[in-house]
Amino acid sequence: MAVSSSLKTPLTGQGLRRYFPFLDWLLHYRRSDLPNDLVAGLVTAIMLIPQSMAYAQLAGLSPQVGLYASVAPLAIYALLGTSGQLSVGPVAITSLAVFAGVSALAEPGSSRYLELVLLLAFIVGLVKLLLGLLRLGFVMNFVSHPVLAGFTSASALIIAAGQLKYLLGYRIEGEHVHEIVLNAVAGVNQTNPATLAIGAISIALLILFRSQLKPLLQQRTRLPAAAVTLIVSGAPLVTVLLGILVSWFWRLNETAGVRVVGAIPQGFAPFTLPTWSAADAQALLPTAMTIVFISVVESIAVAKALASKRRKAINADQExxxxxxxxxxASVTGGYPVTGGFARSVVNDQAGAVTGLASLVTAASIGIIVLWFTPLFYYLPQAVLAATVIVAVLSLFKPGEALRIWRMNRTDAVTWGVTFAVVLLFGIEAGILAGVVFAILLFLWRTSRPHIAIVGRVGQSEHFRNVLRHQVQTCPHVVAVRVDESLYFANTRYLEDALLRIVAERPEVKHLVLIGSAINFIDASAMETLESLLRELRAAGVALHLADIKGPVMDQLQRAGFIDHLGAERVYLSTHQAMRALECV
Amino acid sequence: MAVSSSLKTPLTGQGLRRYFPFLDWLLHYRRSDLPNDLVAGLVTAIMLIPQSMAYAQLAGLSPQVGLYASVAPLAIYALLGTSGQLSVGPVAITSLAVFAGVSALAEPGSSRYLELVLLLAFIVGLVKLLLGLLRLGFVMNFVSHPVLAGFTSASALIIAAGQLKYLLGYRIEGEHVHEIVLNAVAGVNQTNPATLAIGAISIALLILFRSQLKPLLQQRTRLPAAAVTLIVSGAPLVTVLLGILVSWFWRLNETAGVRVVGAIPQGFAPFTLPTWSAADAQALLPTAMTIVFISVVESIAVAKALASKRRKAINADQExxxxxxxxxxASVTGGYPVTGGFARSVVNDQAGAVTGLASLVTAASIGIIVLWFTPLFYYLPQAVLAATVIVAVLSLFKPGEALRIWRMNRTDAVTWGVTFAVVLLFGIEAGILAGVVFAILLFLWRTSRPHIAIVGRVGQSEHFRNVLRHQVQTCPHVVAVRVDESLYFANTRYLEDALLRIVAERPEVKHLVLIGSAINFIDASAMETLESLLRELRAAGVALHLADIKGPVMDQLQRAGFIDHLGAERVYLSTHQAMRALECV
Known part of the structure; x- marks a missing residue:
């Protein structure tokens, strides 16, 4: 079985190789992978150039900050990450989080704003690094699928609304989506026609490229798949270049009031340590934690999905x-928080990325842009970047996901709704927190009112199932009850009441068999309740028996002395044995 | 079976009788219960008189406030409560909570302090009433047994330390136990000898009465049990009367500087509505919630235990x-927060209380004291009251409880320790909160790393158990795995990794049977994981089968379309059937 070795290697990688996965792939690089990695790296770079500038603008930063964040951080991830396909860099959702968190503390565009963003990237990096080194990656699991889905859809709306000002060409105030839309409508007569035209045409082009170009190329031409991916993912760059051309030719920034990107400094930002301040760090911590949670959950999910396609596994802690x-x-090279992007990683994968070399090629390509080609972007209209952002986040807005979750589990759909609503009404940090807390409360509520089934024998088998769902045999003097939950403080009283009621409603019952097949542990509160249940049943003339108790639970019952109180002869290996002993089968 | 009707009545009581339980017992009062209720009511009053004054002193209030809290509130509980034995009134732990919460906002003894205490009682009452009417009593279950036990033991230490100043007769500053003890030692040369002598003798008397008198009376005399209880529970009152006598005879307050209770106004406090202020209410809310949780949990547990002894049930929401x-x-009659006390309720029960009439008798007796006999307490030394408190809370300090919990469940003992330590170091509200949160996190952690067992057939039975714990048969091409937990967001990734590893380690396996006997629900995140697990196993050439899936879980899997993807023929009613179909048995 092919999967076994490839699944095991990354999970069990030891020593240096655990922490420096590139020792595995770079030192044993197969020449046959080189063309794939080269093409994939270039394709991803072509996609990343406009994206990184657009997302930086979304984060309230100058475009070059997005470019800086796409060079050194990418290279570092390529060397240390366990996924050969994940494309790290600026992404839309974390850019929104950066803007929401830092714009509350400083004016976007100011040097103080940039200083705080660098500190934020530093804190994000530190928290992720610590979580990984301490192998605490599992805490990420508390961001459940419905929370992430609701958060993403709501964020997409916020991001799109935030881009309206670039698209219409006038100042639009407001923090929440509904305010922004209302203010946009109120000021619609200030619309800059040229800006709107450029934005609208860019959006149309991008959507056309995405929805029409790929099937067209696949059906009408015989181009290889990698070439199709190259052409399609080049669409944003082509749109950007067209925008620059048009804006430069008519000098639209001077003649028609179209806002352009303007001068971007050539070369890299100087290496700087972030300005540490305990007060700033404290103020930025909630934003940092939000970024850590959403970016890591998304990033690891993407890396996992792409790895499993290739029968590889990734190591979440090393990620x-x-x-x-x-x-x-990123924090020392003038960038801002980065993570693995979904769309870009899929493109990287489709373009053939095999190892981290692909990301090294991407980083090098953007490095060349930064060093020599930034003047090219002087005339780039901001509306084109806004169009790039809007088209990118359109695919993140998935209200249908709520319906799909509803079909899986209705209460989880409520979690989606709570997260979605709180993000829109109170902001993204409150939304993530509300979603996580709500999901935990929901879980506690579910487990605090466990399903309890009275079971009977299925035909002549040794199998016992719910009397309400199956054709089963029971007998009047014995009631066999299966409790479908571990016994712990939140459900012990509910359980005690339910069992006493079952017995009270059946005066002919002399034996209660408690089936432990779904009881996975018993805590101290539940142990107290079991003791009092035993006393109460005895007082009522009903004998308690245990069946199908799991090993670890049996150990607990023994240690607590409950088996001594109950009588060891009242514990049966299986429900069938208990029922036979009680002359019920 | 006698238990059935008595258990059912209170749980199904409808209409007026649900909300006014006294309609049941008062209108159909059995004359034969009268002597029992009368004696029990008097015995409890004799115990409550010194206690109510002592606990009021502990709460930073004048002694009469404790007496007021023991009249009207008791009568109201007697009419509305579902327990005939629970003795409501001031108790030590809530008195401590009142002092800790309100002394941070106003100077004890000031009129502002009393005003805030009345508002606090009002908020506590309102919250309890709402929780009961909305049937939200189950939220109390989140205060688990280890949290309550740790909290109680730590509070006992704090209370005892707080009484040192009355016992030694000099001012002792400090908020935490270690500070108070250190300051007490530092000022030990200021000790008032007469005060210390009175306190020490009172403590000795109270302990002697409690530990020696009862066995002595039982063994050497032929007194009926009720009379023994009467004499023993009269001990604190006897001590108080002795203290008054000694102090009055030698005028110790003037001659030896012994602090006495002083003038207590005769008659009841005028009826007053609490002074409402949103700011004060907000400041008092954390204290109020702490009092609600600790008092209700304790009170309902006591009422339940006493009721089950008599084959009765109580209704938690009506409580x-x-x-x-x-x-x-209490808030409109000059009292302070009250609840059901453990020791007093046990005495009430032992003295023979059958119905709420006992509590009505207690309330009437204290009412008579308030109306005509308060001058009696002028010379009562405060040290005697302090001795009463110390002896009462000594029985609440149970470090051995931690050991008992340790034997039941080791991690729960950590919860005990966390609660105990946080209460001592950071105060009682922080302690309750830390305990509850820690217990929830512990539960989440437990369920996020579920026990996973590979099972085999036990002998020739249809029963399958853990290969590591039982002598069982397996076969190489099938692995049957029982997951001992519901599948939800916090454990899905752990589970996926574990199952893939099991398969990867067994290259000869062609079939994985997932046994659902302990899976009680599957949330949306887990549904996603199951889908990806199915894909990954298929890619590895392993077929997934399901066995022993419960009804509600099967419904979910069907609704989500998972059964269609899996193939309905791969779902078996029992593990035995699955293994037979796969030719493994």
């Missing part, structure tokens, strides 16, 4: 280390 | 309503 190092790098 | 009404009554 945290790699993402942490990438963010620390 | 909340009754306790809420009692506290609202």
């Amino acid at each position: 945290l280390v790699a993402l942490g190092a990438a963010n620390l790098t | 909340l309503v009754a306790l809420g009404a009692a506290n609202l009554t």
Whole structure:
């Protein structure tokens, strides 16, 4: 079975190789992978150039900050990460989180704003690194699928609303989506026609490229798949270049009031350590934690999905280390928080990326842009970047996901709704927190009112199932009850009441068999309740028996002395044995 | 079976009788219960007189406030409560909570302090009443046994330390136990010898009465049990009267500087509505919630235990309503927060209380004291009251409880320790909160790393158990795995990794049977994981089968379309059937 070795290697990688996965792939690089990695790296770079500038603008930063964040951090992730396909860099949702968190503390565009963003990247990096080194990656699991889905859809709306000002060409105030839309409508007569035209045409082009170009190329031409991916993912760059051309030719910034990107400094930002201040760090911590949670959950999910397609596994803790190092790098090279992007990673994968070399190629390509080609972007209209952002986040807005979750589990759909609503009404940090807390409360509520089934024998088998769902045999003097939950403080009283009621409603019952097949542990509160249940049943003339108790639970019952109180002869290996002993089968 | 009807009545009581339980017992009062209720009511009053004054002193209030809290609130509880034995009134732990919460906002002894205490009682009453009417009593279950036990033991230490100043007769500053003890030692040369002598003798008397008198009377005399209880529970009152006598005879307050209770106004406090202020209410809310949680959990546990001894049941939601009404009554009659006390209720029960009439008798007796006999307490040394408190709370300090919990469940013992330590170091509200949160996190952590067992057939039975614990048969091409936990967001990734590893380690396996006997629900995140697990196993050439899936879980899997993807023929009613179909048995 092919999967076994490839699944095991990354999970059990030891020593240096655990922490430096590139020792595995770079030192044993197969020449046959080189063309794939080269093409994939270039394709991803072509996609990343406009994206990184657009997302930086969304984060309230100058375009070059997005470019800086796409060079050194990418290279570091390529060396330390366990996924050869994940494309790290600026992404829309974390850019929104950066803007929401830092714009509350400083004016976007000011040097103080940039200083805080660098500190934020440093904290994000530090937290991720620590979580990874301490192998605490599992805490990420508390961001459940419905929370992430509701959060993403709501964020997409916020991001799109925030881009309206670039698209219409006038100042639009407001923090929440409904305010922004209302203010946009109120000021619609200030619309800059040229800006709107450029934005609308860009959006149309991008959507056309995405929805029409790929099937067209696949059906009408015989181009290889990688070439199709190259052409399609080049669409945003082509749109950007067209926008620059048009804006430069008519000097639209002077003649028609179209806002352009303007001068971008050539070369890299100087290496700087973030300005540490305990007060700033404290103020930024909630934003940092939000970024850590949403970016890591998304990033690891993407990396996992792409790895499993290739029968590889990724190591979640090492991913945290790699993402942490990438963010620390961003904080000292003038960048801002980065993570693995979904769309870009899929493109990287489709274009053929096999190892981290693909990301190294991407980083190098953007490095060349930064060093020599930034003047090219002087005339780039901001509306084109806004169009790039809007088209990118359109695919993140998935209200249908709520319906799909509803079909899986209705209460989880409520979690989706709570997260979605709180993000829209109170902001993204409150939304994530509300979603996580709500999901935990929901879980506690579910487990605090466990399903309790009275069971009977299925035909002549040794199998016992719910009397309400199956054709089963029972007998009047014995009631066999299966409790479908571990016994713990939140459900012990509910359980005690339910069992006493079952017995009270059946005066002919002399034996209660408690079936432990679904009881996975018993805590101290539940142990107290079992003791009092035993006393109460005895007083009522009903004998308690235990059947199908799992090993670890049996150990607990023994240690607590409950088996001594109950009588060891009243414990049966299986429900069938208990029922036979009680002359019920 | 005698238990059935008595258990059912209170749980199914409808209409007026649900909300006014006294309609049941008062209108159909059996004359034969009268002597029992009368004696029990008097015995409890004799115990409550010194206690109510002592606990009021502990709460930073004048002694008469404790007496007021023991009249009208008791009567209201007697009419609305569902327990005939629970003795409501001031108790040590809530008195401590009142002092800790309100002394941070006003100077004890000031009129502002009393005003805030009345508002606090009002809020406590309102919260309890609402929880009861909305049937939200189950939220109390989140205060688990280890949290309550740790909290109680730590509080006992704090209370005892707080009484040192009355016992030694000099001012001792400090908030935490270690500070108080250190300051007490530092000022030991200021000790008032007469005060210390009175306190020490009182403590010795009270302990002697409690530990020696009862066995002595039982063994050497032929007194009926009720009379023994009467004499033993009269001990504190006897001590108080002795203290008054000695102090009055030698005028110790003037001659030896012994602090006495002083003038207590005769008659009741005028009826007053609490002074409402949103700011004060907000400041008092954390204290109020702490009092609600600790008092209700303790109170309902005591009522339940005493009821089950008599084959009765109590209704937790109606208990909340009754306790809420009692506290609202306290807030308008010059009292302070009340609840059901453990020791006093046990005495009430042992003295023979059958119905709420016993509590009505207690309330009437204290009412008579308030109306005509308060001058009696002028010379009562405060040290005697302090001795009463110390001896009462000594029985609450149970470090051995931690050991008992340790034997039941080691991690729960950590919860005990966390609660105990946080209460001592950071105060009682922080302690309750830390305990509850820690217990929830512990539960989440437990369920996020579920026990996973590979099972085999036990002998020739249809029963399958853990290969590591039982002598069982397996076969190489099938692995049957029992997951001992519901599948939800916090454990899905752990589970996926574990199952893939099991398969990867067994290259000869062609079939994975997932046994659902312990899976009680599957949330949306887990559904996603199951889908991806199915894909990954298929890619590895392993077929997934399901066995022993419960009804509600099967419904979910069907609704989500998972059964269609899996193939309905791969779902088996029992593990035995699955293994037979796969030719493994």
